[in-house]
Amino acid sequence: MVQSAALVALRAALGEQVQENALLAPYTSARIGGPADVLVTARSADELARAVMTCWESGQEFHLLGAGTNLLVSDKGVRGVVILNRARGVEFVEGAEKHAWAESGAIFSNVARRAAAQGFAGLEWAATVPGTVGGAVYGNAGAFGGDVARDLMVVEMLTSAGREWWSPQRMEYGYRASILKRGEARAVILSAKFNLKYGIAAEIQAKIEQFNKRRKTTQPPGASMGSMFKNPPGEFAGRLIEAAGLKGMRIGNAEISPIHANFFLNTGDTCAADIKALIDLAQETVKEKFGVTLELEVELIGEW
Numbered sequence: 001m002v003q004s005a006a007l008v009a010l011r012a013a014l015g016e017q018v019q020e021n022a023l024l025a026p027y028t029s030a031r032i033g034g035p036a037d038v039l040v041t042a043r044s045a046d047e048l049a050r051a052v053m054t055c056w057e058s059g060q061e062f063h064l065l066g067a068g069t070n071l072l073v074s075d076k077g078v079r080g081v082v083i084l085n086r087a088r089g090v091e092f093v094e095g096a097e098k099h100a101w102a103e104s105g106a107i108f109s110n111v112a113r114r115a116a117a118q119g120f121a122g123l124e125w126a127a128t129v130p131g132t133v134g135g136a137v138y139g140n141a142g143a144f145g146g147d148v149a150r151d152l153m154v155v156e157m158l159t160s161a162g163r164e165w166w167s168p169q170r171m172e173y174g175y176r177a178s179i180l181k182r183g184e185a186r187a188v189i190l191s192a193k194f195n196l197k198y199g200i201a202a203e204i205q206a207k208i209e210q211f212n213k214r215r216k217t218t219q220p221p222g223a224s225m226g227s228m229f230k231n232p233p234g235e236f237a238g239r240l241i242e243a244a245g246l247k248g249m250r251i252g253n254a255e256i257s258p259i260h261a262n263f264f265l266n267t268g269d270t271c272a273a274d275i276k277a278l279i280d281l282a283q284e285t286v287k288e289k290f291g292v293t294l295e296l297e298v299e300l301i302g303e304w
Contacts, residue, residue: 003060010054013054014050014051019039023035023077024065024077029224031223032072033077033272034076034078036080037077037080039082042083043086044103048083048104048105048158055083061081062082063301064082067132069225070130070131072298072301074273076302078302079302087105099195101193102194103190104191109126111123111133112129119199120197138178139178140171144211148173152192155168157187163190223265224263227262229294230296232292237261240290243290244286249281251277252274253274254266254270254274272302
């Protein structure tokens with residue numbers, strides 16, 4: 001539920017950017033999800049900080065939504081406030097310390113491509129990563145041998161004490177994990193800086209295209225949440241699901257991809273309950289056949 005005092009305060013702070021009973025499906029990569037009681041759109045890091053502080057000061061719980069990747073929103077939707085992060089400022093800084101600065105709502109792949117166009121190397125791997133900078137920093141996104149933990153310089157955080165700059169060490173990164181994702185700190189990512197180095201634009205772009213080509217041959221097109229499960233140590237979640245005989249399995253219009261079994265697809269008017277049923281089936285079958293517990297990489301939000 002949304003407290004009336006919180007709603008009044010949010011409207012005072014952000015005006016028409018506050019909507020009630022707003023459907024979330026259009027804001028998710030899987031195009032699945034019910035309504036939020038209140039949806040607040042933040043168009044800059046300052047507005048994001050204002051929305052978050054307003055919620056904190058009024059004791060109002062909230063969820064952050066970036067590009068809507070790596071999450072599944074329930075059919076019943078999300079009670080309370082959802083803050084839609086559209087803070088997308090990006091700058092490239094040259095000199096002795098070359099880096100990219102991006103607000104947390106910026107699409108990470110776009111940042112990487114803009115860096116490449118200007119002859120900055122270092123983020124080629126990120127050009128294939130879906131989602132926002134904030135989501136990538138939050139979950140230590142990675143691909144093709146690179147990850148956030150390696151390339152992050154510093155991250156601008158909002159805490160109850162105000163704005164702070166955190167080092168990568170303070171993020172306590174692990175495989176697709178951080179101190180934030182583990183729920184061990186209360187803070188919101190406002191922006192981040194990433195290390196860059198000079199390169200040749202054509203060579204950087206060629207590397208990105210190589211990564212994109214490899215990505216397209218191994219991952220299915222269509223509406224999905226990205227990789228559903230984390231890879232167990234020494235294994236691949238997709239291989240286990242395929243070996244369990246579930247590749248191509250369907251429940252309603254939800255499908256375990258016949259191309260890559262760690263991708264669950266919305267093939268048309270799919271409900272979250274059907275995706276969740278496939279998740280449960282995969283976990284139960286893999287556990288029964290191989291004794292391996294598959295851990296979700298995707299987050300479930302809303303009422304289940």
